[in-house]
Amino acid sequence: MKEKILICGNGPGLPGALKGKRLEKFKIVRVNDWIDVCGNGPCDIWAFFPYNQIGEQNEVYDFTPYLKNAREIWMPHWGFGIECKRITGRMPNYLITKEQTENFHNILGWNHPTSGAVVVYMATLLDAIVYIAGFDFYEGEIAYPNGQPIKKIVEIDHKPEKEKAWFETEIKKGRIVKL
Secondary structure: OOEEEEEEOOOOOHHHHHOOOOOOOOEEEEEOOHHHHHOOOOOOEEEOOOOOOOOOOOHHHOOHHHHHHOOEEEEOOOOOHHHHHHHHOOOOOEEOOHHHHHHHHHHHOOOOOOHHHHHHHHHHOOOEEEEEEOOOOOOOOEOOOOOOEOHHHHHHHOOHHHHHHHHHHHHHHOOEEEO
16 A cells, blocks of 8 residues: 655644544645744644754754654755754655756746645655645745745745646646645
8 A cells, every 4th residue: 555645844734634534544744834824733744944953043944843843854855864864863765866856846837836845746756645735825825834924935935836737647647745
């Protein structure tokens, strides 16, 4: 039987998507600063961008709680395996390659996807059934359950419409299942 992987985005819809669901049948992947955004829920795998170090002043990105909760680390940014080890003391269990990264950029037609989208792409490369929850593509007034404004994220960093189109295509193909 194929492994079931549930990737939790940090969109404001995540708490509602998980409410009342039995999650023990999934290997659960959380992305970036999920404890502060969505609460300290279950996590088997943590995927992140190594932008800070343990114990820095900015507590939002203190890695300690994530490392305590996750058995595995996925690195959705090629070339950061050694940096992951330096920061966390652990090498990633799954590290996207440069070729996989370039392929995903070509598929999207954009070279700066969110970490969450890259993690979903990584999961589709495995022999697993990939489920998603909490991917809201920055629609609405807020970006995350903590109320972070959406405008800056969408205008400066990402192109959620490109990611949403890819997600919808993958759902139609049956490669991703929306929880």
